[in-house]
Structures are given as structure tokens and as C-alpha cells.
Amino acid sequence: MEIVETGPDDERFAAWCAVWAASQRAARPGEAPRPASDHVALARRLTTPGGSRTGTHRVAVVDGEVVGALRMLLPVRDNASVAFLDVAVHPAARRRGVGTALLEEGVRLAAAAGRSSLVAEVDEPGPGTAGRAFALARGWTCDLQETRRDLLLPVDEERLSALEAEAAAASAGYEVVTWRDRTPEALLADRALLSRRMSTDAPSGDVPVAEEDWDAARVREQEDVDRARGRTVLSAGALRNGRLVAFTDLHVSLAQPERANQGGTLVLGEHRGHRLGARVKTAVLRELAATLPAVRRISTYNSDTNRPMVAVNEALGFRRAGGLSTWSTRIRPGRRRAVVRP
Ligand SMILES: CC(C)(COP(=O)(O)OP(=O)(O)OC[C@H]1O[C@@H](n2cnc3c(N)ncnc32)[C@H](O)[C@@H]1OP(=O)(O)O)[C@@H](O)C(=O)NCCC(=O)NCCS
Structure with a gap:
């Protein structure tokens, strides 16, 4: 397995987006995943200097195929000790160590950027998600548990005008x-x-x-x-x-x-x-x-x-629709960066 840097103008970036979409579809089959154009635009902002956040992307490649995706976000105006990490592995390539390899890469990148905490979110449509099991297995701690609620529209008029x-x-x-x-x-x-x-x-x-x-x-x-x-x-x-x-x-x-x-x-x-x-x-x-x-x-x-x-x-009238958990781990800043470049 190779971990390779990618970015919005790189040919591998479409595969990065496809892994992300496949992972989202597996978690919530009834919902369209975030469009690739959104990831591309975000990536452009993160790699353009002058903004309040910077960021970087990696793909995990096995036998020439992109099977995992990582995005790291680094706040630059505040929270200088924190790095935010998104990791997804294609559902067909899970339980083979790809997530672990990406996480290790995330730790290296965050340490090289002088960060001491790594934070990641796990979408949890129901109990027993892979993301939770993975975070626990990797020794992360759950710092925040949120409930997702959905409101179907139109809102009941009686309810809305009474509250109004x-x-x-x-x-x-x-x-x-x-x-x-x-x-x-x-x-x-x-x-x-x-x-x-x-x-x-x-x-x-x-x-x-x-x-x-x-x-x-x-x-x-x-x-x-x-x-x-x-x-x-x-x-x-x-x-x-x-x-x-x-x-x-x-x-x-x-x-x-x-x-x-x-x-x-x-x-x-x-x-x-x-x-x-x-x-x-x-x-x-x-x-x-x-x-x-x-x-x-x-x-x-x-x-x-x-x-x-x-x-x-x-x-x-919002009703429960699963949850979102936020996890973190402490890292030792300043370790050497080891990344395979394209
Ligand atoms: C979470 C995710 C990245 C794990 O990727 P992966 O490549 O399957 O992870 P690994 O193979 O490195 O798994 C490492 C360990 O985590 C635990 N684990 C991972 N998935 C698990 C599952 N579905 N059930 C139980 N344990 C699991 C196991 O202990 C596993 O070791 P083992 O396979 O030797 O038992 C992947 O399931 C995914 O993309 N999920 C959706 C996105 C997400 O939740 N990202 C959050 C990252 S914090």
C-alpha cells in the first residue's frame, strides 16, 4: 500500500472524491453523498494561501487502485495546536489496515505541522458503526456526542405559527x-x-x-x-x-x-x-x-x-436520525514527516 499526496488539480483527486462518496453511500444509502465539486472547491481554498485554514489530502493506493482518502484541516488564525482529520476507506477495502495506515499518516502530518491534538468526526446513522469501532480500537477518546435530527418540509403550519x-x-x-x-x-x-x-x-x-x-x-x-x-x-x-x-x-x-x-x-x-x-x-x-x-x-x-x-x-417537529460523535487523540508534535509524493 502507498499513501500519496493529492490535490484538487491532480488526476487522483476524482478517485479521492469517489471513495468519499462510496463511504457516505454505505453509511446512509437513502442520501446523496456530498458532490465532488464541493470537495474540489474546498480543496482549492485549503491549498490557496491567505485563508483562515489550510489543508492537505492523501490517497491510499493498493494495486494501483485508490481505496482510501484522507483530508487534514489546519486552522491558522486560532487553535494552533489542533488538526482536524477526515478518513474514509472504500467499503470494499475495509478491515485490511488501510484506515490504520491513513490514521498513522494523519498523525505524522499533524506532528510535522506542530499540532498536539488530532480531532475526527464519525457519522453514526445507528449503533455499531465501523467508525466508532475503529476509533476505539485505535485508542481515541470520544469527546462529544451529538444527536442528528431531521425536519421534513413543509413544516406543519399550526405548529410553526404557534411557535412564531x-x-x-x-x-x-x-x-x-x-x-x-x-x-x-x-x-x-x-x-x-x-x-x-x-x-x-x-x-x-x-x-x-x-x-x-x-x-x-x-x-x-x-x-x-x-x-x-x-x-x-x-x-x-x-x-x-x-x-x-x-x-x-x-x-x-x-x-x-x-x-x-x-x-x-x-x-x-x-x-x-x-x-x-x-x-x-x-x-x-x-x-x-x-x-x-x-x-x-x-x-x-x-x-x-x-x-x-x-x-x-x-x-x-425535528425527529432523531442517528448521531455524530467527535473523537480526539493526543500526539507528540515535531516528528519527522514521511510521505510518498506522486
Ligand atoms: C473507520 C474506517 C476508516 C476504518 O477503515 P479500515 O481500513 O476498515 O480500518 P482498519 O482495517 O485499519 O481497522 C483497524 C481496526 O479497527 C477496528 N475496526 C474497524 N472497522 C471495524 C468494524 N466494522 N467493526 C469492528 N471493528 C472494526 C478493528 O479493531 C480493526 O482491526 P482488525 O481488522 O484487525 O480487527 C472505515 O470503516 C470507514 O471509512 N468508515 C466510514 C468513515 C469513518 O467513519 N471515518 C472515521 C474515521 S475516525
Whole structure:
């Protein structure tokens, strides 16, 4: 087996995407995997200097065939001790040590980049996933357990208008605004603060991550990345005296217009207790129905400890659809990099 570097303009990258798609299809057969164009656009951003993250990709090749895929993401503005790792092995090539070899490569790459923690997520449609067994076998620790919930659209009108009325009554004095793809200039600095708070206030269990460093330029960078990845982002916010104090984002891939993923939702600490979470979520659902009516399902992930958010989601009709676990391992930084180059 060979582990070889690849990138968005390399001929092997299509095979990297195909392994990823096959792995996703095996886990959730009813769902279209992430389109290759999304992986390509992300890879281009990660390999272009100047962004808030860099990244690198590897393929595992056995008998000339690509059977495994690795992506490493390295934050550069914050979290300088962490590397995020994605590993997938083609379902037909599992239990032959390919995942282990990729993980070892990930450890080498992270150490060479001076990182001391490696973090990876495992999608868990049900109990007993290969990813969990693998992470446990490799001695990783589970730092966070989240539940995925799906909402089938259209939302029950009675349910939505009841929640909307309740939230509006509890949050008099706040104004709701919506936007798509580009945060209004006047709200940009406030939106950056909300992203910063999102990185500290959303329950992250024992995942070894620290506050993210957001400013207006990073919000614009994120918007550019989303556009390049073929995503449209629908947002709703709550204003108090003209300042943005709460937001929620929905992401829709233009290649899969029937599906949406919940992005962040946050109410600033000093404005909690006025049902603003429900207010912005009901507002974005109205906007979604009006502007992107093809969407049939929204998926969201919450830690079970995040009771206020789970309560809003359940009131809207979101139902459990498996989970997502986050795992980490400590590594010793500075070990020599050993990689076979193409
Ligand atoms: C998780 C994954 C990468 C493992 O790849 P792999 O090539 O099969 O892994 P390995 O052959 O190196 O397995 C190493 C050990 O992990 C454990 N393991 C892996 N898959 C397992 C499974 N399905 N059931 C039980 N144990 C398993 C075993 O202890 C195995 O050793 P063994 O085969 O000698 O018993 C692969 O199943 C996959 O792509 N899953 C979907 C993506 C994913 O969850 N990635 C998360 C990475 S943290």
C-alpha cells in the first residue's frame, strides 16, 4: 500500500472524491453523498494561501487502485495546536489496515505541522458503526456526542405559527431580519462576534478546541468559501437597537436543492430568555419556504446537553436520525514527516 499526496488539480483527486462518496453511500444509502465539486472547491481554498485554514489530502493506493482518502484541516488564525482529520476507506477495502495506515499518516502530518491534538468526526446513522469501532480500537477518546435530527418540509403550519406567535410575544423590542449569502455590511462586525461566541458557547464536550478568532474579513471569507462550494446560505437575525444579537443559518447545496443543513444558531448571552432562538428559526423557515421551496428536509446536530436548542427543534417537529460523535487523540508534535509524493 502507498499513501500519496493529492490535490484538487491532480488526476487522483476524482478517485479521492469517489471513495468519499462510496463511504457516505454505505453509511446512509437513502442520501446523496456530498458532490465532488464541493470537495474540489474546498480543496482549492485549503491549498490557496491567505485563508483562515489550510489543508492537505492523501490517497491510499493498493494495486494501483485508490481505496482510501484522507483530508487534514489546519486552522491558522486560532487553535494552533489542533488538526482536524477526515478518513474514509472504500467499503470494499475495509478491515485490511488501510484506515490504520491513513490514521498513522494523519498523525505524522499533524506532528510535522506542530499540532498536539488530532480531532475526527464519525457519522453514526445507528449503533455499531465501523467508525466508532475503529476509533476505539485505535485508542481515541470520544469527546462529544451529538444527536442528528431531521425536519421534513413543509413544516406543519399550526405548529410553526404557534411557535412564531409565542416567540414574537416573548421578544417584543427585537426586530427580525433575513438575508441570503451576504451579510449586510452594517451587521458584519456583530456577525463576527456571534461566530466567535458560537465557538465558545455551543456545547463542545471535551473536544480540545478554543475560541475562534473572527472578524468582518473572516465572515466575508466564509461567505466566499460557501459560494465557491456551491452552497447558498439563508440567514435570519434578531436586532436590538440596530445591533445583531442573534442569528441562524441554513445551508443548501445547489447541486442537492432538496436538502438543507442547519448551520450555527446563537443568541448572545445577555439577550437569552426572550425566545429569540425560536424567533430566528421560525423566520428562516418562512424565508426558506418562500425562496427555496425545493428543500424537503433539514438536518441539524445538537449535543444532548444543549437543552434550549433541542427544545426549539423538537417544537418545530425535528425527529432523531442517528448521531455524530467527535473523537480526539493526543500526539507528540515535531516528528519527522514521511510521505510518498506522486
Ligand atoms: C473507520 C474506517 C476508516 C476504518 O477503515 P479500515 O481500513 O476498515 O480500518 P482498519 O482495517 O485499519 O481497522 C483497524 C481496526 O479497527 C477496528 N475496526 C474497524 N472497522 C471495524 C468494524 N466494522 N467493526 C469492528 N471493528 C472494526 C478493528 O479493531 C480493526 O482491526 P482488525 O481488522 O484487525 O480487527 C472505515 O470503516 C470507514 O471509512 N468508515 C466510514 C468513515 C469513518 O467513519 N471515518 C472515521 C474515521 S475516525
